[in-house]
Amino acid sequence: MSPQQSELRILSFNCKNVKTIAPFIENMRNQVDIILLQEHWLFDHELNLLDELNxxxxxxxxSINSGKNTCDLLIKSVRGYGGVAILWDRSIDQYVKSIIDGNNRIQCIELALKNPILLVSAYLPTKAENDKFEEFSECIDQLFEITQKYELTHNLVIGGDFIEEISKINNSRRALKLKKLIDECNMKVDFKGPTFINVKGEEISEIDYFIYKTEVTHKTSRLTDVASNVSDHHPIKITLPCKFLKKEDILESNVQPRIRWDKVDINKYSNIIAQETPMLKEKLQNQQNSITTTIEQTMEMLSNTAKKCSAQKTYGKNKLKLKLWNPEIKHTLHQNKIAYKNWKNADRPNDPEHPLKETEL
Structure with a gap:
């Protein structure tokens, strides 16, 4: 992919073990720029393999054990399972920023475009064990929070395996919860046909979707004829127009302004912190977040709140720049440089009556 490219091609794919999809990635290399993966089956200590696929x-x-005790999980499971990831073409690495929002079933990245995009790869819980509604509901609630957080500043694209069919009449509580997210966040979804294949090779349900909120035109498709696909899911693809920021604009956007604490509205700052803290405490107490994730989210909250409550100074952006340069100054400076060069080439004479010391400018 080239930063001059006018289209962004995004694939969502439940790969059923990332260790088996190297041929698939190579096959799709020239057809997609970003891949949202579900069920990579890696443990946390194996996530470095994502950089080695291609x-x-x-x-x-x-991974399923991100932020958890790996030893306990290894005792219970002979291999990894679940997990989400996002792969992107290395040529656009400078435009990509990983976002910490979401649990271990949600991976987010931000794309630094003229109209920035937040991409989310999601893998929701299966229907086993009494349909896991509470865990499913928690994931939907987190997607709702992410949408509310970024909808005013970003185009939003959520791709993944939602383990629930909403393309047909389905009144299960899981389907209704997912539909409520789409309706309340004013998002859209395109239906393209069955994406899941059973053991008999029959396409039986559409459970993989792109749910999006974007002002730009797009097109979606279902890829059914990829020979290297060994998963029981069809990949789905969405294409968006894009315009990458210039390198200098990215550097400028990454500069973090220094907080002027003497200018911070302390009362406003305290009120916002008081409103946000209980939610983080609740997630930690209910073990919805690891300690590391909670610390990262707390630091981000403190930083963002301080920026909102501080009056940042604009350094001279509106100052009048006087144009003092004129042709006479330019000519005089040029003559001065010539005189200095001649004096230097003559071994810098110190005699005040020397011709080079008397040169008139």
């Missing part, structure tokens, strides 16, 4: 892609992911 020399043209790098990535970021979360």
């Amino acid at each position: 020399s043209h892609f790098c990535g970021k992911g979360k």
Whole structure:
């Protein structure tokens, strides 16, 4: 992919073990720029493999044991399961920023475009064990929070395996919860046909979707004829127009302004912190977040709140720039440089009556 490219091609794919999809990635290398993966089956200590799948892609992911005790999980399971990730073409790495929002079933990245995009790869819980509604509901609630947080500043695209069919009449509480997210966040979803294949090779349900909120035109498709696909899911694809920021604009956007604490509205700052803290405490007490994730989210909250409550100074942006340069000054400076060069080439004579010391400018 080139930063001059006018289209962004995004794939969502439940790969059912990332260790088996190297041929698939190579096959799709020239057809997609970003891949949202579900069920990579890696443990947390194996996530470095995401950067080794293909020399043209790098990535970021979360595993089923991210933020948990790996030893306990290894005792219960002979292999990894679940997990989400996002891979992107290395040529656009400077435009990609990993976002910490979401649990270990949600991976987010931000794209630094003229109209920034927040991309989310989501893998919701299966229907086993009494349909896991509470865990499913928690994931939907987190997607709602992410949408509310970024909808005013970003185009939003959530791709993934939602383990629930909403393309047909389905009044299960899981389907209704997912539909409520789409309706309340004023998002859209395109239906393209069955994406899940049973053991008999029959396409039986559509459970993989792109749910999006974007002002730009797009097109979606279902890829059914990829020979290297060994998963029981069809990949789905969305294409968006894009315009990358210039390198200097990215550097400027990454500069973090220094907080002027003497200018911070302390009362406003305290009120916002008091409103946000209980939610973080609740997630930590209910073990919805690891300690590391909670600390990262707390630091981000404190930083963002301080920026909102401080009066940042604009350094001279509106100052009048006087144009003092004129042709006479330019000519005099030029003559001065010539005189200095001649004096230097003559071994810098100190005699005040020397011709070079008397040169008139």
